[in-house]
Amino acid sequence: MKKTAILLISLVIVAATLIACSSDKDTGNNNSAEMLKVNKESKEVEIVTEVNAKYFTEPTRHGIVFEGGSNGEKSVLRGLADEKEFYQALIDIGAQAGNNITLEDVGSGEKVEGDKLDVTVTWEGLGKEIPFSDIITSSDPRPMDIRFGGNLERAKSKNTGCVLCLDSCAVGITSDNSYGSGESDTVKFYGNKEVLPEDGTKVTVTFKLAE
Template sequence: MKKLLLIFAALFIVGCSNPRSDLSNVNIEGVSLDNPLLVNSDERSVTVFGSVNEKYLGQSTRHAVVFDEGKFGNKAIFYGYANQLDFYKALIDLGAKAGNNMFKPTASKTNVEGDKIKVEVKWEGANRWYDINEVIIDSNSKPIDMRFGGNQKASSQLQTGCIACLDSCPVGIISNHTYTYEAVEKRKEVEFRGNPELLSSGGVAIKFSVI
């Protein structure tokens, strides 16, 4: 009985662990917990500090990056430590054009539009930036094509924290043009996982460049 209690206690601690723990001294490419969002107007890029959610190296999800304090903060491959609305504003300030064409009633038949966004990830010890298509695996081997969907109003109202979604989304700030909404969770057309050959626990910098 004592052994069972210890096992349950350990699982509870792991399940409730704070993703920000052990990141206080981590700084990657100028972003950290103290400075989670960095705008480079010359590159037209926004870099967000984050970390890997190891759960989704083995389990599918439709969420690439979510603000950890949002309602869906634990549902993404990457925890993001910048607020999704600050991220939206940063893209707008860079002159990015939002598609604003995603609406819940028609989302399952609509591909997100808006400026193309290149997404790259770097971690401590990495000697280069890795493209999102290297660090996230699409079960159909189709390219992830991120677009600036916008969705400021929906994001503000729902507070899911969604920064980047892996199918076209009426809430996420950016999302994947390749698939329409509900392709992952409802229609089961595709699965997405983090690449365990590259990713492991720890901090990451996630750079979003307007192209």
């Protein structure tokens, strides 16, 4: 029994050491001011995210979710900025929320309204900004049309952390008008592994209020 205990402990130590040694990615403090930047003049909100390569091979309806939310590990990009602060930032640049989809509408095909946002992404080494649509693949591709859905009260009560949903959503702060509510049940979305950098890479996402 004593030997078994020693063997078990050794096994746990080996596993823990291997994991600890591998935590070599940037684990610096996620200062909220650095993770979310607002530029009222250019009407832009910038948030920092991380690539979650799980969704290079698995389907998801979540584009960006705040890591502190209940869906924090369910999105292509793991948001490092709180979705409620992100909502306020969009209000601060003068965006109008749609607030037209309720929980009763989920699955009805209803499309999200609200101000249109041009969403772009960039990361270290890319040297340019590319459209958010370039980093997502879909089994039923359509031009992306991201809207400021709003949904602050449900974001607070559900605490899912949803920042950008890939189909029209009753909870996400922003979502894609091109896909009606519930369409993600039939359409499969993935992170585009041909475009996105490796797992854990920081990606800056910019939301600009469209003219």
